[in-house]
Amino acid sequence: MMSCKEMIDACLRDCPWGMRDTVSVYAPANIALCKYWGKRDLELNLPVTDSLSISLGALGSHCTMSIGDEDAYFLDGVWVTPEEPFAKRLCSFLDLFRGRDGCHYRVEAVNTVATAAGFASSASGFAAVVMALDQLHGWRLDARTLSIFARMGSGSACRSLWNGFVHWYAGKEEDGSDCYAEPLHSDWKDLRVGLVSVDAGPKSVSSREAMNRTVATSALYGGWPQQVDQDMATLRDAIAARDFQALGLCAEQNAMAMHATMMAARPAVLYWQPATLEILQAVWSMRAEGVPLYFTMDAGPNVKVLFTEDARDQVLLKFPDAQLANPWET
Amino acid sequence: MMSCKEMIDACLRDCPWGMRDTVSVYAPANIALCKYWGKRDLELNLPVTDSLSISLGALGSHCTMSIGDEDAYFLDGVWVTPEEPFAKRLCSFLDLFRGRDGCHYRVEAVNTVATAAGFASSASGFAAVVMALDQLHGWRLDARTLSIFARMGSGSACRSLWNGFVHWYAGKEEDGSDCYAEPLHSDWKDLRVGLVSVDAGPKSVSSREAMNRTVATSALYGGWPQQVDQDMATLRDAIAARDFQALGLCAEQNAMAMHATMMAARPAVLYWQPATLEILQAVWSMRAEGVPLYFTMDAGPNVKVLFTEDARDQVLLKFPDAQLANPWET
Numbered sequence: 001m002m003s004c005k006e007m008i009d010a011c012l013r014d015c016p017w018g019m020r021d022t023v024s025v026y027a028p029a030n031i032a033l034c035k036y037w038g039k040r041d042l043e044l045n046l047p048v049t050d051s052l053s054i055s056l057g058a059l060g061s062h063c064t065m066s067i068g069d070e071d072a073y074f075l076d077g078v079w080v081t082p083e084e085p086f087a088k089r090l091c092s093f094l095d096l097f098r099g100r101d102g103c104h105y106r107v108e109a110v111n112t113v114a115t116a117a118g119f120a121s122s123a124s125g126f127a128a129v130v131m132a133l134d135q136l137h138g139w140r141l142d143a144r145t146l147s148i149f150a151r152m153g154s155g156s157a158c159r160s161l162w163n164g165f166v167h168w169y170a171g172k173e174e175d176g177s178d179c180y181a182e183p184l185h186s187d188w189k190d191l192r193v194g195l196v197s198v199d200a201g202p203k204s205v206s207s208r209e210a211m212n213r214t215v216a217t218s219a220l221y222g223g224w225p226q227q228v229d230q231d232m233a234t235l236r237d238a239i240a241a242r243d244f245q246a247l248g249l250c251a252e253q254n255a256m257a258m259h260a261t262m263m264a265a266r267p268a269v270l271y272w273q274p275a276t277l278e279i280l281q282a283v284w285s286m287r288a289e290g291v292p293l294y295f296t297m298d299a300g301p302n303v304k305v306l307f308t309e310d311a312r313d314q315v316l317l318k319f320p321d322a323q324l325a326n327p328w329e330t
Numbered sequence: 331m332m333s334c335k336e337m338i339d340a341c342l343r344d345c346p347w348g349m350r351d352t353v354s355v356y357a358p359a360n361i362a363l364c365k366y367w368g369k370r371d372l373e374l375n376l377p378v379t380d381s382l383s384i385s386l387g388a389l390g391s392h393c394t395m396s397i398g399d400e401d402a403y404f405l406d407g408v409w410v411t412p413e414e415p416f417a418k419r420l421c422s423f424l425d426l427f428r429g430r431d432g433c434h435y436r437v438e439a440v441n442t443v444a445t446a447a448g449f450a451s452s453a454s455g456f457a458a459v460v461m462a463l464d465q466l467h468g469w470r471l472d473a474r475t476l477s478i479f480a481r482m483g484s485g486s487a488c489r490s491l492w493n494g495f496v497h498w499y500a501g502k503e504e505d506g507s508d509c510y511a512e513p514l515h516s517d518w519k520d521l522r523v524g525l526v527s528v529d530a531g532p533k534s535v536s537s538r539e540a541m542n543r544t545v546a547t548s549a550l551y552g553g554w555p556q557q558v559d560q561d562m563a564t565l566r567d568a569i570a571a572r573d574f575q576a577l578g579l580c581a582e583q584n585a586m587a588m589h590a591t592m593m594a595a596r597p598a599v600l601y602w603q604p605a606t607l608e609i610l611q612a613v614w615s616m617r618a619e620g621v622p623l624y625f626t627m628d629a630g631p632n633v634k635v636l637f638t639e640d641a642r643d644q645v646l647l648k649f650p651d652a653q654l655a656n657p658w659e660t
Contacts, residue, residue: 219557220550220590227549227594256598260550260590264557268586274604274611281604 002175004152008096018138027127028060029113030159033251034231035258038215044176045155049228051168053159057329059113063128068106093153126153127160147180190309194322198275198301207299210269220264248294248306255296273301332505334482338426348468357457357490358390359443363581364561365588368545374506375485379558381498383489387659389443393458398436423483456483457490477510520639524652528605528631537629540599550594578624578636585626603631
């Protein structure tokens, strides 16, 4: 098996190294409409199935990066001590890129989406770091290679290099060279995402652990890949046809199925809080009353609602604290 | 395929018909520790898998039955009009047994377990009706045949003829002649079940519809039969060893997996209310504090807790409205 380091070294072999002092980049967070759930390779973050996401536009990660004498990381303006899990994870990732002279990096990340609250800040964070590395070193890599690099930091980060809809291909190669994301053309400009937060303590089970435990122990996981194949086709058709009902219903059912696979893991993983269920029921009630509104959920208790701009007032009336995102806004 | 009527006529061919005027019988409700979820034959109520239950002892159905000039049904002392679904279902079932002279039945059922609140009253009700029919007509059928007859009224009714643990065999025959239940020997006398009710309106989806929809549309159902095979073995071992932790954990995980299969149905079936989740979390909290307490759930929002007599006070302190059952009490 190829390691991340070998894969990255191979990609960078012929790159120029035209260093810049400081660069600033931005990457949007993204929410999967068809989930990434299960890895075929744990080190390279190669997924079992394709997935499809929508970006959160202006909700994501700003990253300013420069070459320094030693690594130093700042998150939302606060220095992150080397002992913190975030620092260790970022440092390991940066180790893959330091080049022959073993340079050090100063990284200042500012998230406009709630950090570590299940709102995909690691995806936008790693995508931004990869974009920053490319500019800092002057590699001028193509988008596909950047997507592959971002994937090694955090799987879903490979989908955070673009606005709008993004399709992540699972690929078949052992080295992951055909496992990258690319944007889907769409001018569906009135689509919106609302982040509805459930007040809950820190996750008892990380999403990484939940995913791996599900694949290893859930008797129901076997049916997931086939469901994803079907949902990917449904979502791509819905996007091509701008069929919001088909898109929303499929995203909602896909999220339910993902949570179902983890509830059947042993021990079970249950992220839902009573308040989570209240939100799902509110969405179903509103839909029964004629408001086209759907939800999706990731590995946590929060809920994301999908709607179109004309339902904005009704969504805010029901969920006054929702953080709204326009997938095409920069 | 054989019909219910043909199957029953074959069993009754050589039976005596020594009619009695009136009989009174009792059958306990039962709660599955490994669930019955999915049919291989919709008319004969033949299940896809084996299942294993524990009775609710004194919580069940008393049934007084007599021969009359026309059918008349009373539930908890109230006459049931022929238009009600319960009357239609019971009448269709009784049609299978009326014999050559087409006799009519007066049925008075009194449930000591909440009717139609997801507490398995149809299981004890149909079991009691079958026991009453046997005595009324003087057939003297063996327990296996009574179990088969009860199954045709309501699948899980075949497990409601005994106290304690009961194993229902799925069987392989098309006519269901090897699909019956039988009690498991156990002297595990301190085991208890608590019924914790969640205040919810009538079910939006019947358990019958939920089961059939899950089998027909849930991509995750494919993994269920294999999980059941494993859980049946675990539960039988736990019963033989009187290992409460193994029993409780397996029952809890089996219930989670069953609910998971239906959440992945399309449309999804989600019986849980916010209050349901609060109860699950309370059980997990108590267990974390050292109280050996587990839950199971059926096709509804209510929760059943499993514990041993020594935890009775703690259970009642947390769930003061719980209805407690001793599986061996008559």
